[in-house]
Amino acid sequence: MKNDILxxxxxxxxxxxxxxxxxxxxxxxxxxxxxLLKKILKRENCPRIIDPNKRDQMLNSIRKKASKxxxxxxxxxxxxxxxxxxxxxxxE
Numbered sequence: 001m002k003n004d005i006l007x008x009x010x011x012x013x014x015x016x017x018x019x020x021x022x023x024x025x026x027x028x029x030x031x032x033x034x035x036l037l038k039k040i041l042k043r044e045n046c047p048r049i050i051d052p053n054k055r056d057q058m059l060n061s062i063r064k065k066a067s068k069x070x071x072x073x074x075x076x077x078x079x080x081x082x083x084x085x086x087x088x089x090x091x092e
Contacts (some may be wrong), residue, residue, distance in 0.1 A: 017047055
């Protein structure tokens with residue numbers, strides 16, 4: 001049953017889209033139209049790597065606009081995401 005699910009992290013998809021699309025195609029046992037994929041990636045601005053400073057600015061902007069309650073929830077989710085993302089990178 002576990003082989004019926006392929007988990008893809010958004011960060012991986014937008015920073016390394018071709019590799020992830022290859023994984024998806026392998027999982028689905030299908031091919032990829034790379035010409036179409038190239039057009040889609042261009043339209044979606046992929047691959048995109050966010051500068052760490054710009055990322056921090058965006059996160060701080062969100063924090064400033066959120067109430068204390070939602071800022072705390074946001075920070076908790078961010079910590080969980082970072083931990084999961086780090087674990088996944090260590091496994092690969």
